[in-house]
Amino acid sequence: MGKKILTFAEQRDNAFKKSAFEVTKLGRTLADQSGAELVALVLGGSVEKIASELGGYGATRVLTVEDQRLERYSTTAYAAVVAEVARSEGADTVLIPASALGKDLAPRVAVKLSAGLAVDCTALRFENGGFVATRPIYAGKALIEVRVKSAAAVFTLRPNVFTAGVADGKKASVEKAPVTLSDDHFGARVLEVQVQTGRPDVTEAEIIVSGGRGLKSPDNFHLIESLADVLGAAVGSSRAVVDAGWRPHDEQVGQTGKTVSPSLYIACGISGAVQHLAGMSSSKVIVAINKDKDAPIFQVADYGIAGDVFDILPALTDEFKKLLGK
Amino acid sequence: MKIVVCVNHVPDTETKVKVGSDGKTVDRQGINYILNPYDEFAVEEALRMKEKHGGEVIAMSLGGDAHKETLRKVLAMGADKAVLLKDDTMRDSMGVARTLSDALKEMSPDVIWVGKQSIDYDNAAMAGLIAEMLNIPSVSVVVKEEIRDGKIVCEREIEGGHEIVESKLPAVLAAQKGLNEPRYPSLKGIMAAKSKPIEERIAAKAEIAVEVLQMRKPEPKKPGKVVGSDVGAVRELVRLLHEEAKVV
Numbered sequence: 001m002g003k004k005i006l007t008f009a010e011q012r013d014n015a016f017k018k019s020a021f022e023v024t025k026l027g028r029t030l031a032d033q034s035g036a037e038l039v040a041l042v043l044g045g046s047v048e049k050i051a052s053e054l055g056g057y058g059a060t061r062v063l064t065v066e067d068q069r070l071e072r073y074s075t076t077a078y079a080a081v082v083a084e085v086a087r088s089e090g091a092d093t094v095l096i097p098a099s100a101l102g103k104d105l106a107p108r109v110a111v112k113l114s115a116g117l118a119v120d121c122t123a124l125r126f127e128n129g130g131f132v133a134t135r136p137i138y139a140g141k142a143l144i145e146v147r148v149k150s151a152a153a154v155f156t157l158r159p160n161v162f163t164a165g166v167a168d169g170k171k172a173s174v175e176k177a178p179v180t181l182s183d184d185h186f187g188a189r190v191l192e193v194q195v196q197t198g199r200p201d202v203t204e205a206e207i208i209v210s211g212g213r214g215l216k217s218p219d220n221f222h223l224i225e226s227l228a229d230v231l232g233a234a235v236g237s238s239r240a241v242v243d244a245g246w247r248p249h250d251e252q253v254g255q256t257g258k259t260v261s262p263s264l265y266i267a268c269g270i271s272g273a274v275q276h277l278a279g280m281s282s283s284k285v286i287v288a289i290n291k292d293k294d295a296p297i298f299q300v301a302d303y304g305i306a307g308d309v310f311d312i313l314p315a316l317t318d319e320f321k322k323l324l325g326k
Numbered sequence: 327m328k329i330v331v332c333v334n335h336v337p338d339t340e341t342k343v344k345v346g347s348d349g350k351t352v353d354r355q356g357i358n359y360i361l362n363p364y365d366e367f368a369v370e371e372a373l374r375m376k377e378k379h380g381g382e383v384i385a386m387s388l389g390g391d392a393h394k395e396t397l398r399k400v401l402a403m404g405a406d407k408a409v410l411l412k413d414d415t416m417r418d419s420m421g422v423a424r425t426l427s428d429a430l431k432e433m434s435p436d437v438i439w440v441g442k443q444s445i446d447y448d449n450a451a452m453a454g455l456i457a458e459m460l461n462i463p464s465v466s467v468v469v470k471e472e473i474r475d476g477k478i479v480c481e482r483e484i485e486g487g488h489e490i491v492e493s494k495l496p497a498v499l500a501a502q503k504g505l506n507e508p509r510y511p512s513l514k515g516i517m518a519a520k521s522k523p524i525e526e527r528i529a530a531k532a533e534i535a536v537e538v539l540q541m542r543k544p545e546p547k548k549p550g551k552v553v554g555s556d557v558g559a560v561r562e563l564v565r566l567l568h569e570e571a572k573v574v
Contacts, residue, residue, distance in 0.1 A: 115535075248504070
């Protein structure tokens with residue numbers, strides 16, 4: 001393993017997602033460590049004009065597959081294209097972001113390439129001629145280190161964990177990859193994308209403001225939302241408030257919700273059940289606001305205020321407004 | 327309509343994970359096992375499909391005898407029969423998918439349901455793996471579904487929104503929380519489950535492509551700073567986040 005690394009650069013609406021840069025940058029690091037070649041791949045409806053941007057993150061060569069039918073995601077067609085390019089390039093290692101799209105795509109690519117699959121990796125290093133990946137299991141209650149023994153490997157990388165840094169201004173050479181797609185490749189295809197406007201998603205946000213049962217009623221979540229909006233943050237929720245029907249399930253953080261790794265996680269009125277802590281304890285900085293000073297959330301918090309959320313939240317929102325000049 | 331729902335038997339969410347003596351797997355002692363929570367949504371949706379379109383629901387699981395408990399629960403919820411692919415050895419997700427897909431090939435179902443992910447190894451890969459092995463489409467993270475003109479139209483969750491996906495059948499679908507409200511097994515259901523068959527088959531051992539080198543607990547966090555207990559602490563907290571932690 002380690003002859004050629006193929007990185008899948010995800011885009012939406014013909015603009016790269018941040019993870020595209022994270023994956024490319026890691027690909028460059030691993031290629032340098034292992035002596036492998038690196039090639040980046042981008043597919044979509046109209047992606048040739050953005051492809052060279054990946055040069056800023058370490059790609060020297062970018063392959064594009066442009067087809068109107070790839071404008072929206074199709075699990076079957078995307079998998080066919082990625083596997084075909086990997087095969088024709090002789091790539092034995094494929095890096096894909098562990099995003100909604102990447103998590104769906106990677107298993108199919110792995111089967112097509114008879115490759116070992118390690119998902120949602122938070123570290124990846126070259127050691128004794130192969131790659132060793134670290135990945136959280138039980139929503140982060142434990143970590144495993146795995147080695148792929150098969151000749152080829154597919155890794156998905158957790159977004160927000162690997163740093164892309166700033167583009168260094170280099171441009172990559174861009175080539176069209178020769179792939180033929182027939183309608184048979186589109187066994188499943190996206191007809192429509194419904195984007196919720198406003199706040200970022202918890203899995204992608206730099207900052208998350210989360211609320212729990214301590215908010216006492218769904219009507220009080222405006223306190224969480226106001227703080228989130230001042231910070232440009234996502235709104236998260238504990239399982240208790242999602243199960244009570246106060247908040248939508250796509251906000252739920254924890255073992256039966258989403259595992260998140262933002263730069264800042266502000267837990268408000270959340271006591272910190274084991275399953276919640278598992279989902280958010282890999283956040284870089286954690287703030288807890290809870291009136292019970294013995295609540296388990298304080299054991300993982302970097303900073304805390306052992307006070308009433310109804311007093312603290314409005315004051316905190318005002319203080320951030322002042323700081324950020326809003 | 328023939329619907330197969332693949333289920334897993336996993337430690338409950340309250341489990342405090344301890345690393346076992348081999349340093350590679352979880353210490354199973356004292357753990358309470360449950361039907362994987364995401365699989366409950368899959369089972370419920372399979373039952374609703376049957377109620378709407380007719381047919382049968384078959385529950386299938388790969389694992390040791392302990393998985394029978396989970397299969398019994400699925401039978402009590404309303405599945406017609408169950409299949410246990412018996413093998414208790416360690417495998418990677420590819421190895422699990424291979425055994426499930428081999429069994430599915432013989433059954434040739436119209437719809438295969440799985441949970442979005444197992445809450446133990448969190449691979450979230452089963453739908454794609456099985457579907458690719460069976461060479462059929464799949465839709466993951468499904469929060470809504472409807473069969474229209476012989477195809478299935480699903481809503482799946484993505485970052486900051488939903489995708490409406492149309493898929494041919496047969497297909498593999500992965501259930502996400504929000505898809506439905508799973509039913510509790512009724513007393514009648516529990517009684518009926520006792521006489522429903524669980525067919526046992528010996529599953530072939532699988533090759534391991536992804537080897538676990540070690541399992542460990544994450545580094546414990548250093549004790550944090552409690553800045554205060556009232557609004558007087560707010561300014562200091564913001565200062566610390568801005569100047570010390572540099573996250574705002």
